[in-house]
Amino acid sequence: DVKVTQSSRYLVKRTGEKVFLECVQDMDHENMFWYRQDPGLGLRLIYFSYDVKMKEKGDIPEGYSVSREKKERFSLILESASTNQTSMYLCASSFYPSRGGELFFGEGSRLTVL
Amino acid sequence: QQQVKQSPQSLIVQKGGISIINCAYENTAFDYFPWYQQFPGKGPALLIAIRPDVSEKKEGRFTISFNKSAKQFSLHIMDSQPGDSATYFCAARSGFNKFYFGSGTKLNVKP
Numbered sequence: 001d002v003k004v005t006q007s008s009r010y011l012v013k014r015t016g017e018k019v020f021l022e023c024v025q026d027m028d029h030e031n032m033f034w035y036r037q038d039p040g041l042g043l044r045l046i047y048f049s050y051d052v053k054m055k056e057k058g059d060i061p062e063g064y065s066v067s068r069e070k071k072e073r074f075s076l077i078l079e080s081a082s083t084n085q086t087s088m089y090l091c092a093s094s095f096y097p098s099r100g101g102e103l104f105f106g107e108g109s110r111l112t113v114l
Numbered sequence: 115q116q117q118v119k120q121s122p123q124s125l126i127v128q129k130g131g132i133s134i135i136n137c138a139y140e141n142t143a144f145d146y147f148p149w150y151q152q153f154p155g156k157g158p159a160l161l162i163a164i165r166p167d168v169s170e171k172k173e174g175r176f177t178i179s180f181n182k183s184a185k186q187f188s189l190h191i192m193d194s195q196p197g198d199s200a201t202y203f204c205a206a207r208s209g210f211n212k213f214y215f216g217s218g219t220k221l222n223v224k225p
Contacts, residue, residue, distance in 0.1 A: 004157070031211055040123065042116075042203060043158070043215040050211055058212070090157055101148035101207050105157030 006091050006106040013113050019078040021109050023091030030096035032074035033103065034066060037088040049074055050096055081113045117141060118206050120216025127223050133191040135219045137204035140185060144206035149178065149189050152201045161202070162189070194223045
């Protein structure tokens with residue numbers, strides 16, 4: 001089975017702190033994604049990466065950056081956390097191109113910024 | 115601006131009934147339309163998907179109906195069961211890499 005593992009399920013941070021969310025996949029997928037999930041807004045794409053060291057902005061990249069130094073690992077960085085970044089963050093991976101329209105998701109990291 | 119519009123936001127159905135969730139899109143470049151199911155505390159998981167050159171796809175109790183001219187597609191869950199209670203997201207794929215998701219429908223199937 002494909003496994004996408006997000007390092008932290010729950011985090012509580014203070015405004016202005018730097019936050020790292022890490023994601024590892026074990027299926028040798030080319031694509032990796034970070035989504036943000038908010039009630040009533042669905043899943044919104046923050047960044048994605050189709051190869052090591054390659055990244056592209058999604059629909060809501062402001063306030064976020066990413067890093068992909070190894071194929072299996074994709075990190076989301078909040079340089080200076082703000083309260084409006086309190087959310088559920090979902091990492092996903094897929095083949096390139098995605099087969100059958102399938103993304104494989106992790107279980108999510110719920111971030112609260114105080 | 116949301117690329118994929120989903121309705122309703124929530125849905126209550128009696129056990130054995132039919133659940134219907136609708137989605138609409140504008141971008142004719144979308145080339146794949148998956149539906150995802152998400153249980154509480156879990157990430158979304160692919161349920162069923164359809165290409166735009168197909169009008170209907172059925173897998174067990176789940177059916178996608180696709181209307182290319184209207185730019186609409188819908189998920190039908192026949193004989194809905196309490197175990198189907200989850201949040202459902204429609205999505206559309208652009209350029210092999212980018213997926214746009216609807217806002218989600220929380221389905222509650224009452225026993």
